[in-house]
Amino acid sequence: MHFGLTEEQDMIVSTVRSFVENEIYPHEAEVERTGEVPNDVAQAIKQKTIDLGFYACNFPESVGGAGLSHLEFALVERELGRGSMALNHFFGRPQNILMACKEDQIERYLTPAIRGEKMDALAMTEPDAGSDVRGMKCTAKRDAGDWVLNGTKHFISGADHADFVIVFVATGEDDTPRGPKKRITTFLVDRGTPGFTIRDGYKSVSHRGYKNMILEFDNCRLPDAQVLGEVDGGFAVMNEWLYATRITVATMSVGRARRCFDMALNYAAERKQFGQQIGKYQGISFQ
Ligand SMILES: Cc1cc2nc3c(=O)[nH]c(=O)nc-3n(C[C@H](O)[C@H](O)[C@H](O)COP(=O)(O)OP(=O)(O)OC[C@H]3O[C@@H](n4cnc5c(N)ncnc54)[C@H](O)[C@@H]3O)c2cc1C
Known part of the structure; x- marks a missing residue:
């Protein structure tokens, strides 16, 4: 049995690695200094990713993606993990939960997201509901045939650039032997929908230029056509599409750790103290 990568998978790794080295690394110092990604740089990264055939590479070919397997997509994320998260954001990987789009949602959200014409963000976390997703307080209530959303989401990545946001909200509660269960x-909520505002989130210690945003819903009225999946079926949609991201977050972290290691290794080889490279001292070389 062969556990190594195939030739094609090796090619994916080297293609994305060179993309990161050539298109991402050169802009990192400026993003680090200013905390912003200049729009022309963002658009250039997006266009080059489209030209390379890697935009929305996590989507099947049947809907216009590159049709990478979970392993191949994890390899892509690992290489992207080497570079700035703010810049890599434009190497677009829309939320694959958009595969749950039906009927005209396909033309309004799925297809433009895969083509890079619209960007998405995903909103679950709330100030009082992080790990405990079901503890969410954001609600949608029925009113005159529409849904009316109220509440706050925070830590929402990419919402500063998003044309629409995929939002999880409580639409009721069931009594269970273990207590009430939301x-x-x-x-799917478009930027600019009345009653929906996006504002700056908190300063974070790392990921400069990659912003987390706060979303406010204040009597935001939505028709049924904006429901992704089934009413009360949010957990089913999450289970089907979101759990794969746990692997990609982990592989991205591996990419980051590898870059840190490379930098430390180079420094240990270049830096000299007491007449020799610091990497020759045991305390450093063991690491
Ligand atoms: C870089 C970044 C980007 C993000 N982007 C998004 C986004 O785009 N959309 C979005 O919706 N959210 C996003 N988040 C939010 C993220 O999903 C939450 O931070 C996460 O769910 C944890 O919630 P919390 O921060 O409120 O921590 P808490 O849930 O308050 O957890 C605090 C600590 O308690 C521990 N803990 C909690 N419950 C248990 C338990 N039962 N047993 C043991 N330990 C426990 C946790 O492991 C953690 O160490 C992002 C976060 C980060 C850091």
Whole structure:
């Protein structure tokens, strides 16, 4: 049995590695200094990713993606992990939960997201509901045939650039032997929808230029056509599409750790103290 990568997988790794080295690394110092990604740089990264055939590479070919397997996509994320998260954001990987789009949602959200014409963000976390997703307080209530959303989401990555947001909200509660359990529904909310505002989130210690945003819903009215998946079926949509991201977050972290190691290794080889490279001293060389 062969556990190594195939020739094609090796090629994916080297293609994405050179992309990161040539298109991402050169802009990192400026993003680090200013905390912003200049729009022309963002658009250039996006266009080059499209030209390379890697935009939305996590989507099947049947809907216009590159059709990478989970392993191949994990390799892509590992290489992207070497570079700035703010810049890599434009090497677009829309949320694969958009595969749950139906009917005209396909033309309005799925296809433009895969083509790079619209960007998405995903909103689950709330100030009082992080790991405990079901503890969410954001609600959507029925009113005159529409849904009316109220509540706050925070830590939402990429919402500063998003044309629409995929939002998880409580649409009811069931009594269970273990206490009340929220029913969750997923909605597609366009930027600019009345009652929906996006504002700056908190300063974070790392990922300069990669912003987390706060979303406010204040009597934001949405028709049924904005429900992604089934009403009260938010957990089913999450289970089907979101859990794969746990692997990609982990592989991205591996990429980051590898870059840190490379930098430390080079420094240990270049830096000299007491007449020799510091990497020759045991305390450093063991590491
Ligand atoms: C870089 C970044 C980007 C993010 N982007 C998004 C985004 O785009 N959309 C979005 O919705 N959210 C996003 N988040 C939010 C993220 O999903 C939450 O931070 C996460 O769910 C944890 O929630 P919390 O920060 O409120 O921590 P808490 O849930 O308050 O957890 C605090 C600590 O308690 C521990 N803990 C909690 N429950 C248990 C338990 N039962 N047993 C043992 N330990 C426990 C946790 O492991 C953690 O160490 C992002 C976060 C980061 C850091």
